[in-house]
Amino acid sequence: GQQVMQIPQYQHVQEGEDFTTYCNSSTTLSNIQWYKQRPGGHPVFLIQLVKSGEVKKQKRLTFQFGEAKKNSSLHITATQTTDVGTYFCAGSSSNDYKLSFGAGTTVTVRA
Amino acid sequence: NAGVTQTPKFRVLKTGQSMTLLCAQDMNHEYMYWYRQDPGMGLRLIHYSVGEGTTAKGEVPDGYNVSRLKKQNFLLGLESAAPSQTSVYFCASSPLVGQKKDTQYFGPGTRLTVL
Numbered sequence: 001g002q003q004v005m006q007i008p009q010y011q012h013v014q015e016g017e018d019f020t021t022y023c024n025s026s027t028t029l030s031n032i033q034w035y036k037q038r039p040g041g042h043p044v045f046l047i048q049l050v051k052s053g054e055v056k057k058q059k060r061l062t063f064q065f066g067e068a069k070k071n072s073s074l075h076i077t078a079t080q081t082t083d084v085g086t087y088f089c090a091g092s093s094s095n096d097y098k099l100s101f102g103a104g105t106t107v108t109v110r111a
Numbered sequence: 112n113a114g115v116t117q118t119p120k121f122r123v124l125k126t127g128q129s130m131t132l133l134c135a136q137d138m139n140h141e142y143m144y145w146y147r148q149d150p151g152m153g154l155r156l157i158h159y160s161v162g163e164g165t166t167a168k169g170e171v172p173d174g175y176n177v178s179r180l181k182k183q184n185f186l187l188g189l190e191s192a193a194p195s196q197t198s199v200y201f202c203a204s205s206p207l208v209g210q211k212k213d214t215q216y217f218g219p220g221t222r223l224t225v226l
Binding site: 006009031033042043045088090098099101102 | 142144146151152153154155156159161169201203205213214215216217218219220
């Protein structure tokens with residue numbers, strides 16, 4: 001079955017620094033989504049990427065979908081304390097409404 | 112709109128006891144899902160439903176049953192709870208069509224402990 005791997009599992013970042021989390025799928029995806037879960041909260045949808053090579057930005061967050069539609073990345077610039085949480089990528093295959101979630105990257109920020 | 116709600120928020124069970132978790136959504140979404148979240152393992156799909164009266168198994172269905180008698184409700188049952196079912200359970204829903212098709216909206220979660 002489809003597997004989505006996400007690295008790193010933990011990211012400790014100094015406030016103001018940049019970091020990237022990566023997502024890789026064992027199969028070609030029709031789309032990939034990113035979710036953020038704050039400590040003690042529930043996952044909240046951030047963005048969906050559909051096209052090969054697609055890049056989308058949300059303020060300091062940049063999301064990219066690989067050319068082969070098997071990998072994705074989330075890059076955060078100038079990390080702030082509000083970025084604390086766990087970021088999940090989730091992919092689905094064509095004609096499949098189920099999402100396969102990565103294990104998540106848990107981000108902590110040193111002020 | 113309340114979005115997706117889950118009851119209860121917390122529950123402690125003894126091994127062998129049964130319980131039902133209730134998920135309700137007021138967004139008229141077709142699809143509903145039950146996940147469990149364990150440390151370091153992300154979200155794993157237990158069961159899902161593509162419409163009223165239909166359910167299907169996900170990645171980790173053993174030990175759980177579900178029902179979707181009404182479009183807005185999705186129930187998750189544990190017939191005989193085991194310590195391995197200690198987890199945080201999330202319900203989610205998603206629309207069939209529209210701009211946010213495939214986007215999943217999550218409930219606040221139920222933290223279950225089985226002793």
